[in-house]
Amino acid sequence: MNVLRPLCAALLLFATVPAPAAEAPGTLLVIHGGAGLQREGTSEADEAALRAAITLALRRGHAELAAGKPALDAVTAAITVLEDDPHFNAGKGAVFTHDGRNELDASLMDGATRMAGAVAGVHDVKNPILLAREVMQHSPHVMMAGAGAEAFARERGVEQVDPSYFRTERRWQQLQRALKEDAAGQAHAEPEVAKHFGTVGALALDGEGHLAAGTSTGGMTDKRYGRIGDSPIIGAGTYANDRCAVSGTGWGEFYIRVSAAHEICARMAYLDETPVQAGEAVINREIPALGGDGGAIVLSADGQVAMPFNTEGMARGWIGADGVPHVALYSDEALGLPGEAAPAP
Template structure:
């Protein structure tokens, strides 16, 4: 009997000792506003506005996490802010297709359940990320496109707007330049990566240790034939599971061909790579090796963050449990990541 006392004491100690599990995880929100940002042609006022927009989105998403809301709420709140801002190629301010229309795509994934929702080629949905969430939570499907997606939006009470809402003069002028070059048989003066600039995305880690990922875009300037890129494709532009979340931004055809978002998470799972290692391998090696470019944000269940990109700039930022936003625009601008010492730019 005396021999059992140490065992009983150990069991009692285990029963009353707090177990710091997933619910005690530190919250993190990570955002990108699109790879392909270039200093040339970007005014100081535009840079300040980009920083302010990323900061606002970080604060909006952080408020959800601070209130104990799930990662999905933080991701959708942050992306909605960016969809409403004409600086980005998502929602209001989306680029124009060859036919002079705005076609919007978005996707969302819950890492805890691996439920996902996506929409593609919608023209009237004010916030496509919110419709993607409705697809995930209130339909048996993962992706809806075009008129069918908009019919579903009406049924779910998702806000619809006249297509003129999405128009901005800056995006219209971009299309007119591209059309003139098309008509003259000229190569486009605008670099290929600039066509894809402005896609937005967000990742979150909530108090329960659950991850979520989302991405929203207006596609590429002068696109034709109902082209759809990687942003609404689960596993290409967006992916989340229990250990990893990714949102991409770049030349979508290449992200689809390498299943970029899932590939990063797979490298973390099977090769035991860090977010930085896995992100660099896919974004800075595999995709450029095939002729593509772009960037991504990566978040692990332990709160590690990576932001690989191979263009001059990528609007990006993160915010932790302390509520302090960290924002950067260009590749030569230092940005301390969670757990690193802060370095002034």
């Protein structure tokens, strides 16, 4: 009897049995409310408001994912909540320019298609992230700025408001202090990173395994000459493809110079780095080496999350398929990430 024949048959049968599919990571939403948060000058009431806003944004975005909606819907829903909250430097809480105006920037990218939309320097658009989505989905362009973007908002029926809507006393007083220092030829007492604090961003992984990223900001206090930072620039402040999504927050000039968001995704693709490794390399080594600072959130298609930052605090949070929000503000707060064991109380 040929003993090899049944052995070969067994091997052939084994070879035809498909390998078990990798378990899907489930839906995820990751949010930041800006690096540069400092305990000094931040009241307990402010901290509670920040935590509540991040939690609400997580819940709103999660509701979209739980309903089977795409990652883009979750990102825009979450960012809209933060744009409507005056505690963040985006939308309602935007900082003032040198000329006493509010100039708003935002961008959005769909990782599955690499479609993107962005707006810069708008003054009367209530939720710039929604206009960025209109640019992406209903125009042949990627970025629009100023009056042209506002005209497009009118055409598309995106809500516009009187510019006075964006005025908050806290931001106005920040500008007044900066103007006095300008007039006296003094260096600004407020740390550079604090001038950028409050930019908001969100990343989502939907039930189809698709990623999306978005970022929204009011820029920097006392900025001049129509300055634009990284937030509305695809590849600098926002980027998403089929395996990686990033939203940044920090000193925009440096994020632009290193194409920070795309650089993180490139390191993951070409060096096979994890989100933690790639985020650490770009945010905590490359940017500081040039003189900048800030933070970012990173999400991979297999559900890995990183939240690198090099300031005292960065408002941040995530929520998985179980619908439980996880929120932290400062660097010394334990915030377990998806797949990690819960931090000890």
